[in-house]
Amino acid sequence: DTAVSQTPKYLVTQMGNDKSIKCEQNLGHDTMYWYKQDSKKFLKIMFSYNNKELIINETVPNRFSPKSPDKAHLNLHINSLELGDSAVYFCASLGRGLEGGYTFGSGTRLTVV
């Protein structure tokens, strides 16, 4: 029973298209994140939501729009895809308090051609 699940696992699309990545967590966590991992493996935060409220937006282009319909889901919609958007996108969640760490999904490899 996967704790943080992302779909799709792979996404190949043409420049200019609009695409969405979905994320769901069954851990009962309050906070969810999107991270981007580039070709050099560097992991950088993009967004964070706490109980459906946006709390972190790390100067990501406004072509990227996160949406959280409820605290168990955080989706990422990307408009007008560019070649530079090719990366692996990871969803993660974090529980309240000081116990436990961040739990990551298995990633979505986005390739823009």
Add this chain to the structure above:
Amino acid sequence: GENVEQHPSTLSVQEGDSAVIKCTYSDSASNYFPWYKQELGKGPQLIIDIRSNVGEKKDQRIAVTLNKTAKHFSLHITETQPEDSAVYFCAASIRQAAGNKLTFGGGTRVLVKP
């Protein structure tokens, strides 16, 4: 904001030897330091973490040390095995701050040679 640097970027060790990865952080307010292991095609998985009120923590073959004064922390893997081969990331965050964002180091690719 927080900046985390990680060294080395690659590390090759013989099976059975020890591996050490070092990280430094810039924000003295950071109080939570996890380490993640990422295998090929998978997401990062938490292997051990340490909080700023603790100087050292051990879990079987893995140990982490933290020096708050110097703002650096290290991962030690003893008796390495081929299945330890992966990319390891250190990270830092302020656990009680709004947002709780993790800032990652650049990663260390560890190869354990049989």
